[in-house]
Amino acid sequence: MDEISRSVADRLVYDLRLPEFERLLDVGGASGTWTFAFLKAFPKAGAVLFDRPSVVLMAERRIREAGLQGRVELASGDYNKDALPKGCDLAWLSAIAHQNSREQNRSLFRRVHAALEPRGRVLVRDVVMEESRTAPAMGALFAVNMLVATEGGSTFTFRELKDDLESAGFKAVEHLRKDEGMNSVVCAQKGGRA
Template structure:
């Protein structure tokens, strides 16, 4: 078989490795085995699994170098340890979020035919537990990247941050760490704010942050901030929804304020960054009108909303692109 054929088949089979990890995450095997190295029989008994099937799953995790097997007992390897909920850098919440994506991506073919996933179930309508799991997953995704973004962007000119859809405060925390004189407002759904309060208390930053409840699709944004962050927000929206959001930001922002957008910023041919091209399909199967956007598309929409001095402040491969724009003084009352 030609090397190109082998490579194509390897890509096509990649879902099998993924499914093994997702099932282990769904069962929460790594948390248990991290505390209690066990035999397949013990695992089957405790988790009420078929013994033969459980053994095959555990052995597959050994083959993937996520578990080790010694004297018939299984325990996590260093590679598999972060899949435990007890690991300080756990990735389990993201794995559990990927289980939700597995279901939606299973309808990709139908979504491509219709232009929309007819079986889509938004996170916001999937119950409080799923919503909390999603926010924990987003914290895992942003835990390291938020610090990198905060270090790479000059935050020193700003007095007060508005973090729109700020969830548990991952980016707010990173920004406040980099600018000790900055204060912030996290604006998100009322059901989400307790998660932000808990994390801010843990970080010792609660006294520097206001928590404002609201829905940015329906409600006006809090006023009085000179920096407004839209972090991983615009990809879930249609172009018109983003324009309306930019207008809300413009109206709420202080004169000469800055809007900062973090997201996949696509090159003009829309095939790079590769993660952004795949993420556009993720939005196809999981949202009504979401997408990934090129810098030109974002720039045109921001300018239509009244912003000026739009620039690409950072490009990247990991949803770490930054677009910056200013609210001019002469348009402050627009």
């Protein structure tokens, strides 16, 4: 996944044309590829990378090599169980929703909502299916993979993600970027439109 993300991260973050933010929460941030892309696009911002302890060790090395220790805080835990670090105004969830059931996603979205600052936003990068669930074709095939490889994972429609984000307290949910693969992005506001 890291190699795939590295090939698209800088361009995707640039294409999103996001307003300035102060502090990113990269949920399940792995080795930091997406954290690095956001910090490159927003040189005044800081970040918190949150992932399992063994993964955070890998990220720590990459952050040190990139000279970003002063801009990135590391926090460890299980995003499906633990409270998330507070004090961020933008949360990024990349390629997580498809690994979870809808109930797991609603629970995760509630924890993200609780962690974000009052006017915070969340961005969910994943496959987003059309209502027919047959397109994009890659997503339909990927849903079968998730059925076999996870306890409750699947690919979800925009309406499902919107409903799950709204049930967690988010508002102004929009399909910010449409893509035939994993690079669709859904955005939601904690406090409504900024």
